[in-house]
Amino acid sequence: MTETPQFKDQFDLARIKLSTDYEGLESVKKLITVVPVKKPNAQEFVRVHPSPEMRLQTTTLILKDEGETYLVEKDLWPELLAETAPVCLYTAINRQGVLFLWCVKMPIKTNKQNWTKSTLDAIGAAQKGWIRMQANMSGGYYDIYKASGNLPEPEWPELTFQEIIRIAFRDRFIDSLDHPALKQLRGEV
C-alpha cells in the first residue's frame, strides 16, 4: 500500500472559515406574542412550572362557542357571579416549546370533582416530569401518562408571570360591564 498523501492547502483554510452558529450570529430573538389559555390536548406531553409565583387563582369568563377565555377585573366579580367561574392558571409548556396557561376550573359542582381532582393530580405530576392526560369517559376522570423516555428539562422563556398574563389576556380583559364580551352574553351585540 502506498503512503497516505498529505492533503495540503495553499493557505490555512481556517483563515477563511466562517461561523455557521446562526444562533450566535443572529440579532433576532423570538418574541412571544401569543400565550394560549387552554388545557392540553390528549396528544401533547406537557410540563407545569413548579414555582408558586408562576400561577394565579382568579376568575374568568369563558365563551365556549368562541373558545375564548377572559380575565375579569376583581371589582366586577360580585356582579358577574353567574357568568364567571373561579379558576387557577398554571404556567405550562409543551414539548414543542409552546408556552401556555393551563386553565383549571376550581371544583364547585360535586359531580365534576373527579375530573378536577385528576387534573390537579396531572398538574402535580407535570411539575416533576413530562406527562399527558387523556379523558377516561367511562371512569369520569383523566388518565395520566408519564413519559418513559429520558426527556430533557423544559426551557422556560425569560418572562415574568406578570408578562405572561399580560400577553395571554392582552385583548381579553374585562374591566367594565360594557365590555363587548358581556354585551354578547346579554344578547346586546
Added chain:
Amino acid sequence: MQELKSQFKQIWFVDFEFSVKPGEFPVPICMVAEEYYSRKRLSLWSDQLKACEQAPFDTGKDSLFVAYYSIAEFSCFLQLGWSLPENVIDLFVEFRNQTNGLTLPLGNSLLGALSYFGVDSMEALEKEQMRDLAIRGGPWTAEEKISLLKYCAKDVEALRKLIIRFSKKIHTLSALNRGRYMKAASVIECNGVPIDGEMFKKFSLNWSYLQENIIKEIDAEYGIFDGKTFKTDRWKKWLIEQKISWPELPSGTLDMREETFREMSKKDKKIAPIYELRATLAQMRLSDLAVGQDGRNRASLSTFRSKTGRNQPSSKSFIFGPAVWLRGLIKPKEGFGIAYIDWTQQEVGIAAALSNDERMKSAYSSGDCYLTFAKQAGAVPWNATKASHPHIREQFKACVLAVQYGMGQDSLALRLGQPVSKARELLRLHQEVYKKFWSWSDAALNFYLSEGHIKTPYGWTLHLPRLSYNKVNPRSVRNFPIQATGAELLRLACCYCVENGIRVCAPVHDALLIEAKLEDLDDAVLTTQNAMSVAGEKILEGFKLRTDVKIFRYPERYMDERGSVMWETMVGLLDKPNPPTAYVPIPPMEQYLAV
C-alpha cells in the same frame, strides 16, 4: 484593488477563443492576456500558442490569474500542455457569489455582469457575430484573425473593468479557494467518464428500434401502453390491482407529473421500470450524450451554477444526467477499474455537525441514523435492529429524508402511503428529538431574513431578494446551509484528489467517480476516501463523515440498481436473433464554440 495589489506582483487577465465538439477536447484558436500594472498585452494565434511550452506569462505564486468561467481557459492550458496557474480568481464565480439568489436581468454571462455593474460592453450582436466566425472554423483571413483577436481583447478589457468594480467585495482568500476548484474541475472535465464505446455504438445505431421495442418488453408485465402512448386509465387500473395509492390532482385525476412519478418509483420498486421507460421515451436523445472519439463522456460541469453552489451539468449531455439505466454504459477500459465513492448519509451528518445537535450526531455516528432516530423517539426499543423493525425504520427514514428535502406533511404522507396525521406525528417527533437542530434551523432562517444573506463555512452566499420577500421559500433557506456545505465538501475533496494525482472522472452530487489502473485501484480508493474524510473534518469542525465505495473492475460495468431492469431489457433486445433492419445513425455532431 488594494488587497489584491498587496498580495500579487502581477495580475493577468486572460481569455481564449476555442472550438470544441461535444465530448472532445477543445481546440485553442487564440488567446489574449493583459497584465494589470504594466498593461503589457499578449495576443497569440493558435500556432504561436502551440509553440509555447508553458504559458507565456507568470503563473507562479506571486501572480494572479483572472478569467471569466476559467474552466474554458484551463481546458486550453491542458491541451497546450501548460501547467495551471497557482492563484486563480474567477470573476464568473465571484459574480455568482455576489448575486446568488437575486434575479439578474441579463443573467450570469460576462455581458450580464458588465451590465449589472453599469459598465459599457460590446453589443450582444457583435459577440454573436464573433462566435459565428469562430464556429465557422479556419482557415481565417488575416482580417478575420485580427477581428477575433480584437474580440478576445475586448473580453480581457472587460475583466479589468469588472474586477475594479467589485474587488472591494471580494474576500481574496475565499475567492482563491473557489478558483482552486475551477482548476480541479477543468482536469475532471478533461478526464471524462469512460464509456463502453461498442455498446454506445450499438445503442446509437438501433435507438429507434430499441425505443419501439422496449415498450413491448417492459410493458408486457404491465399492459399500460397502446403503441407508443401511455394510457392513464390503464395505469389507474393497474394501480388499483396492485393496491398502490397514487396522488391525485385537485381535479381528481391522477397526478402524472414527472416528479410525482419519480417519488413514487422510489417508494415502490414495481413502478421504477415504468418510470425509467417514460423518462427514456420522453427525454432522451442518445445523440445528445457528449461522447468523444476516445470513448469518454465529457460534459461541462457547469460549476457554481446552482444556488447551493453545486455543479449543474446538462442533464442531456452528462452520463449521470439521463435515465439511470443508461449509466450501465459506464465501463472501465481493459486493465482499469472505476470506483464510485459517496459520503454516507451526507446531509444528516452535515446537519448534525453544523447545528451541533448531539443527539443527531450520535444518530449519524451510530451507522443507522434512521433506526437510531426511532429509538431516540421511543418508537422502538433500544435493542431494535433493522431486521426486527423494518417497517418502523422505513417510516423514520422517510421522515429524515423529508426534513432533508424540505417536504411538508402532505408530501411525506404520500411517500409513506400513510394518512397525513401519521406524517405530522413523525415530523413532530423529529422536532422533539432534534430540538437543537430545529433551533439552529430557525436561527438560520431568521439570520437570512434579518441580515439579507446567509453564508456557508467557506463563504458561498445566498442573498435575499429585497424586493420580492414573498418569493422566499423558507424550506429552501433552511436547507441551504446543509446543501451548500455539501457542495463545499465535494469541491475540497475534488481539489485534494486531483492535486494528489487521482484521476477523477466526475463529481456526482455527494460522490466521486474515479478511475485507476487495476493494480493501483485500491490505493486510489483509499486516497479518495481519505481526501473526502479530511475535507469533511476541515469544514465540519472535526466531525467525521463516513464514505461508501462501489468498485467495478474491467470487464465489469457500472450499474445502478434502479436502472438494472431497464438495462437488462435493452441489452436483451439487442441480443435477439432477428436484428433490426431500420438503422438510424446519429446525426453528425455540430461544431460549436464555447467562450
